[in-house]
Amino acid sequence: FVHGDHLGSTALLTCYEQPSAMSCGNGSVHRYLRYDAYARMTAYTARQAQLLDAHCDLLLVGDSLGQVIYGLPSSVPVTLDMMAAHGAAVVRGSYHAAVVVDMPFGAYEASPEQAFSSASRLLKETGCAAVKLEGGAVMAETVAFLTQRGIPVMGHVGLTPQAVNVLGGYNARGRSEAEAQKIVSDAKALDDAGAFAVVVEGVVEPIAIAVTK
Numbered sequence: 001f002v003h004g005d006h007l008g009s010t011a012l013l014t015c016y017e018q019p020s021a022m023s024c025g026n027g028s029v030h031r032y033l034r035y036d037a038y039a040r041m042t043a044y045t046a047r048q049a050q051l052l053d054a055h056c057d058l059l060l061v062g063d064s065l066g067q068v069i070y071g072l073p074s075s076v077p078v079t080l081d082m083m084a085a086h087g088a089a090v091v092r093g094s095y096h097a098a099v100v101v102d103m104p105f106g107a108y109e110a111s112p113e114q115a116f117s118s119a120s121r122l123l124k125e126t127g128c129a130a131v132k133l134e135g136g137a138v139m140a141e142t143v144a145f146l147t148q149r150g151i152p153v154m155g156h157v158g159l160t161p162q163a164v165n166v167l168g169g170y171n172a173r174g175r176s177e178a179e180a181q182k183i184v185s186d187a188k189a190l191d192d193a194g195a196f197a198v199v200v201e202g203v204v205e206p207i208a209i210a211v212t213k
Contacts, residue, residue, distance in 0.1 A: 029100075038057035040058040040059075045089055058099075065078065076165065078105065080118055087101035090128075091127040099130075119146055119151045131154070134157075135155075136183070136190065147193070154196060158173045159203065180206070
């Protein structure tokens with residue numbers, strides 16, 4: 001499914017063909033997978049969640065709160081403690097939408113075991129329905145590890161803000177043929193690993209179309 005975000009540069013690809021049995025928190029991710037489209041919005045506070053909850057199916061607690069709430073230069077300095085605090089606040093303010101919490105930089109990349117420790121903490125302390133992590137095929141093993149242990153995962157490919165220091169900025173990705181093919185293959189790898197959805201951010205339009213077909 002394609003989901004417009006900001007300037008229309010983000011696509012959201014749902015992956016499971018059959019509804020998953022995984023659920024937790026105020027809403028469960030599996031109930032939306034039967035629909036042709038659903039609405040996803042971002043919230044950082046309980047009050048934002050209260051205002052948005054009735055109008056969307058998924059609420060994402062993004063690590064962009066680093067810039068939006070704390071005035072940080074990027075999402076890289078955001079900590080697991082910050083995500084847990086804001087995730088819990090959003091869950092408290094929502095009664096309909098499934099809440100997905102971003103895993104911050106440094107909380108999951110080292111190993112699947114580290115990712116499970118961080119993700120299980122977020123689920124326990126916030127009551128969220130799922131977590132989101134960045135990275136393509138390199139994170140497929142971690143996605144499979146988490147989903148096999150009862151943690152629903154949303155993937156994120158294309159422009160991955162946590163890697164801004166490597167990417168050199170927030171420019172659109174996939175302008176070269178090689179980079180475009182890698183983004184598509186990354187999304188497929190996360191699909192195969194069991195991600196219930198994949199955010200495809202900041203890519204040129206043909207890639208979003210190719211990934212979501």
